[in-house]
Amino acid sequence: MKTTLRTLALGTAFAALMAGSPALAQSLTVALQAEPSSIDPQFATTGQNQQIALNMFDTLVRFSDTGGFAPSLATEWSVAEDELTWTFSLRDDVTFHDGSPFTADDVIFSVERVAAIENSPAPFAQRVANIASITALDDYTIEVVTTDPAPTLLNDLGTIYIVSDEIGDGVGSDQFGFGDAAIGTGAYRFVSYTPGDRLVIARNDAYWGDVPDFEEIAIRFISSDASRVASLQAGEVDMIDAVPPNDLDRLRALDGVEVISAASARMVYMGFDQGGETTPMVTGTDANPFLDRRVREALALAIDRQAIVSRIQFDSGEPAGQFGPEGIFGHNPDLAPTEYNPERARELLAEAGYPEGFGLTVHGPNDRYINDGIVTQTVGQMWAQIGLDVGVETLPFNVYSPRATAREFSAFLFSFGITTGETSLGLRNVLATFDEARGWGSNNRFRYSNAEFDETLGAAFAEFDEAERERLLQEAARIAMEDFAITPLYWEGNNWAVRAGLVFTPSPDGRSLMTNLSSAD
């Protein structure tokens, strides 16, 4: 009998091996590049925290694949005539991982908890700052009153992660990773967390949406690119994210490995200092050449974006001509990336009074974005080809970023990643006139300022009609891009690799979500 059992077990194991399908194993190991700073979904809005939180926690609404919002824990929402009072209907068939039912009280608890979290470097607090009151009309209906009309309430309130009110007041973020507070309604539930090493999550069989294919997923954090790729090749992990572009061709050629690529909503751009009559890194002229729109246009025309994407990024990513790629609310279909045209660029420079060019030191980070140092050098060389006397300096991001903010650079590489599904925050923080009192232009390190743009964007922030709001955002993008406020280079590519038998479907937010991972059969 014993022998039979063993033979049977061996046979099964053998069959599983032959089938080569990880789904049979039911448990996966995944390696991600970035580790969250906390398991508490409400601690920080950073990308690495949210891509972990989304596996275990739900929000009231989610970004739909076509732009705009789709129902999640909330089924319907509406705003009253006064433009201040919102009503949300909630799903009544949802339970938390601990079995307790999800009700309006949990939403209220979650919203109130957000404001109470202190010392977070990227708090959610601003997303609820506009809420004057939130009350439960019944177990599955909530009423939210805002202090000012807030057309972007869905963006703000809708993206707050809902935690269980059973965890009680005053529960610190620590209690999520190292205690028992990580109770959500999401597709996976929390199992264990070892900082610097791994997070283990398991399928929530009672999930209200599509129940995942996998019993358990161990998410390991491997920051070294080479080691992450090697782990996949050695068969130790079933999926990796952030595949370095240089390895893409090699992995694509491997049997048993699938590579999935998609452009992200992180736009990499060159900014030009337009803040004063002089600029620190330009020589050969006393004036600040970037105040002249023709110079900005010339520098935009001089860049061969397609070459950067195909040669430096190995075809990962896409040339950009504006903030939001297709699928992001506010994307303007009429704005194409600037065509590469060095002859026209030289003409424009001559027209602007710089037939001999001028001296310029270009700055960029060298450890932040994919191949950022090489991209900076390439841009510098392309500008040298239209007659500028170019020097290039690349720096580690922790040195670079404070200097860029202190406005020590004239032409420099930066990026903005959209995480809210629409272009409004990017336009406001990067392109709007720098104004501390109003809270606009906080990332406007080059001090672009255009009254018409500010006005259009302001109108978009006050508009309740979705179609009109989208039109205003598109218009704002057009104004800034036709003014060459910045020079968009490309949308950074996201690359994942999975073992055969697994399917990874990227979502527009570009996150490495376990909920996007399924079995092929």
Add this chain to the structure above:
Amino acid sequence: MVFIIRRLLQAVLVALVMSVLVFAGVFAIGNPADILIDPEATQAERLRLIQQLGLDRPLYEQYFIFLGNLLQGDFGTSFVFNRPALHIIFERMPATLELAFAAIFIAVVIGIPLGLWAGLRPNAVSSKAIMAGSILGFSLPNFWQGIMLILLFSVTLGWLPVTGRGPVGEFLGMRSSLFTLEGLRHIALPAFNLAVGLLALVIRLTRAGTLEVMPQDFIRFARAKGLRERRIIFIHLLRNILIPVVTVVGMSFGGLIAFAVVTETIFAWPGMGKLIIDSINVLDRPIIVAYLMVIVVVFITLNLIVDILYSIIDPRIRLEEAGQ
């Protein structure tokens, strides 16, 4: 006793100087606010956070607040994790310590026999190969060695896991991944990677010692007495060459802990080294300061232990003199 107290006071002073240097250093790099704060945040939110983290105060004020908290045993709270810095460091310390111990073990257990062999047969081809290998061990960059080890043993041969720490076992109340088979499989490559530099050093020291001691009179007398070669090598020779080896290994321990950074990053080892690199990248000053102060304490403790060991091994050395 006076000596130990003096040493401890010295430690406090060094740690203080260190904290000033780190504070000034991180301040010179730039304002952590720029890296830490969410680019989507509004200006008001930024200002509130800068205030909350105390980054709006002048540097000396921030430093004195830090000192005040330190006197109450508070090393500060990480900007990124919002958890006590010391707590985060101690959480990761066991992983680094076991890696360093394993590396020392490998360096000694492999290094001394190879060194002996090379010293006893200086002209043999095998000895020349060992010495050439030790040169490679010194000169090849650590990260490259690590990646090559992964490619060979994990990807091509598939013998050992690529990265990570194995499950933790318990033995005599100590918890370490060294006590499980899977844990040993995981630690083999990173420990070897970390050990290579020290291994090369131990080989060379042992060989040099052997070459120096073998022609000496007491070895000849031992031979003349008719002692067997094995006894001569393992008792008379080894005892005499071990003193410098023990010193070097002891002093290297601190270095292995502090320089495990590269190995830990390549092998995704959840230790302190990976933490400090991540913290430097985002200018998480409380962690950087606390980490370096912990390292200072480790180094000073090791020095103290080595000094005390000296006086035990060789009574001619007195602690008072060693302390001068």
